[in-house]
Amino acid sequence: xxxxxxxxxxxxxxxxxxxxxxxxxxxxxxxxxxxxxxxxxxxxxxxxxxxxxxxxxxxxxxxxxxxxxxxxxxxxxxxxxxxxxxxxxxxxxxxxxxxxxxxxxxxxxxxxxxxxxxxxxxxxxxxxxxxxxxxxxxxxxxxxxxxxxxxxxxxxxxxxxxxxxxxxxxxxxxxxxxxxxxxxxxxxxxxxxxxxxxxxxxxxxxxxxxxxxxxxxxxxxxxxxxxxxxxxxxxxxxxxxxxxxxxxxxxxxxxxxxxxxxxxxxxxxxxxxxxxxxxxxxxxxxxxxxxxxxxxxxxxxxxxxxxxxxxxxxxxxxxxxxxxxxxxxxxxxxxxxxxxxxxxxxxxxxxxxxxxxxxxxxxxxxxxxxxxxxxxxxxxxxxxxxxxxxxxxxxxxxxxxxxxxxxxxxxxxxxxxxxxxxxxxxxxxxxxxxxxxxxxxxxxxxxxxxxxxxxxxxxxx
Numbered sequence: 001x002x003x004x005x006x007x008x009x010x011x012x013x014x015x016x017x018x019x020x021x022x023x024x025x026x027x028x029x030x031x032x033x034x035x036x037x038x039x040x041x042x043x044x045x046x047x048x049x050x051x052x053x054x055x056x057x058x059x060x061x062x063x064x065x066x067x068x069x070x071x072x073x074x075x076x077x078x079x080x081x082x083x084x085x086x087x088x089x090x091x092x093x094x095x096x097x098x099x100x101x102x103x104x105x106x107x108x109x110x111x112x113x114x115x116x117x118x119x120x121x122x123x124x125x126x127x128x129x130x131x132x133x134x135x136x137x138x139x140x141x142x143x144x145x146x147x148x149x150x151x152x153x154x155x156x157x158x159x160x161x162x163x164x165x166x167x168x169x170x171x172x173x174x175x176x177x178x179x180x181x182x183x184x185x186x187x188x189x190x191x192x193x194x195x196x197x198x199x200x201x202x203x204x205x206x207x208x209x210x211x212x213x214x215x216x217x218x219x220x221x222x223x224x225x226x227x228x229x230x231x232x233x234x235x236x237x238x239x240x241x242x243x244x245x246x247x248x249x250x251x252x253x254x255x256x257x258x259x260x261x262x263x264x265x266x267x268x269x270x271x272x273x274x275x276x277x278x279x280x281x282x283x284x285x286x287x288x289x290x291x292x293x294x295x296x297x298x299x300x301x302x303x304x305x306x307x308x309x310x311x312x313x314x315x316x317x318x319x320x321x322x323x324x325x326x327x328x329x330x331x332x333x334x335x336x337x338x339x340x341x342x343x344x345x346x347x348x349x350x351x352x353x354x355x356x357x358x359x360x361x362x363x364x365x366x367x368x369x370x371x372x373x374x375x376x377x378x379x380x381x382x383x384x385x386x387x388x389x390x391x392x393x394x395x396x397x398x399x400x401x402x403x404x405x406x407x408x409x410x411x412x413x414x415x416x417x418x419x420x421x422x423x424x425x426x427x428x429x430x431x432x433x434x435x436x437x438x439x440x441x442x443x444x445x446x447x448x449x450x451x452x453x454x455x456x457x458x459x460x461x
Contacts, residue, residue, distance in 0.1 A: 003391075005023070008045025026391060058092075058315045061073055067336075068324050070318055077412075079437075082430050084347065088120065088392065089118065100132075117445035120450055148181055156191040159183075163223070170233040184245060185288065194211045205282035212288060235258065239264050240300070243295075263304065264345075283328060285417060287337050301353065304353070318412070320414045346425075377459075395430075400426035404423060
């Protein structure tokens with residue numbers, strides 16, 4: 001059945017204009033005024049923005065970590081994403097040394113199958129770069145459409161890869177047209193500082209931040225960039241949290257190198273002081289990189305406005321405070337790293353960004369959707385509202401003032417890191433490929449309706 005979205009203001013990365021949108025099947029069929037809408041279902045968007053569905057390029061659903069598993073699976077996580085205006089995610093497929101890449105990918109397909117309510121793709125972790133892995137990459141990229149590869153420079157003895165692995169991955173990615181992502185923290189230095197803190201009896205959650213200083217993030221970012229330049233390849237630095245890392249990315253982009261960066265809502269709206277709370281409350285905010293001193297926030301906002309950073313991902317990696325975060329009582333290194341962030345990503349970006357004059361309305365769309373679609377091989381099918389594109393559309397009311405809280409969110413976790421924060425903006429309805437997932441703030445989607453996205457190879461946006 002046709003759907004006719006009328007009365008709203010269409011906002012893309014490039015334009016803002018009054019128009020109606022006609023949907024036929026899964027695609028946008030027409031945009032304009034006085035459309036031929038015979039037999040179409042009418043959707044009133046008066047007073048609202050009509051924007052492309054958000055693309056979250058950084059999630060961790062149903063992921064084992066720290067002796068437990070993230071609290072959101074592909075059903076609850078994608079449902080919460082939809083309530084927050086996100087219609088596509090790219091989740092991280094973890095691999096193990098000695099395991100084939102296709103085996104790991106099969107595991108992640110099984111996690112998502114029959115559960116996802118929005119579309120999804122995978123990034124692929126590279127734990128080792130031996131001949132078998134490098135040979136397998138070509139077939140993985142062509143058959144699975146997985147065109148982004150993740151290398152960890154942190155989590156020593158767990159995920160951390162050495163510089164040889166990173167460099168070989170960069171070289172192969174250049175050959176195959178893949179985008180290499182790095183978690184940029186110097187894992188060896190962090191390991192030393194962590195052991196030193198524990199030996200001195202410093203076990204509270206705040207020491208998670210103290211043992212992961214911004215200098216370690218800046219150094220690793222610079223090293224990854226230098227290796228990228230040497231390989232003539234392309235790099236995407238995930239969850240940039242501090243000025244030190246921003247500076248390295250800015251310098252690389254000034255030289256014309258293919259280096260891109262992502263930050264996250266938590267680094268834009270929270271700071272390290274919130275971790276220094278009694279009764280283990282600071283554990284709610286343990287993720288990596290850690291929260292930074294407040295002054296870094298304006299550096300990150302400026303970097304988004306000026307194009308030094310291109311995207312905002314959630315790094316959604318949720319663990320319940322009770323029973324999961326509590327595993328680290330008496331030893332901050334045992335607190336599972338991560339937070340529940342998938343649902344509030346667009347609202348934080350709009351309320352703290354657009355409303356505060358830090359970014360424009362078009363930049364909001366670009367940062368939350370379009371740039372990710374371009375960087376990760378989904379554009380123009382996704383990331384915009386255009387004739388022929390997937391009808392991934394969000395009706396967003398910018399006038400609603402509300403309070404973020406665990407009492408009202410849809411994530412399967414027992415706290416909200418933005419608890420009590422007053423924000424402007426609310427998602428009213430969400431369509432994924434022309435079908436409602438959220439309608440008038442009520443969930444109407446179906447588990448398993450989300451489709452796997454095979455993505456194209458990297459092209460400079």
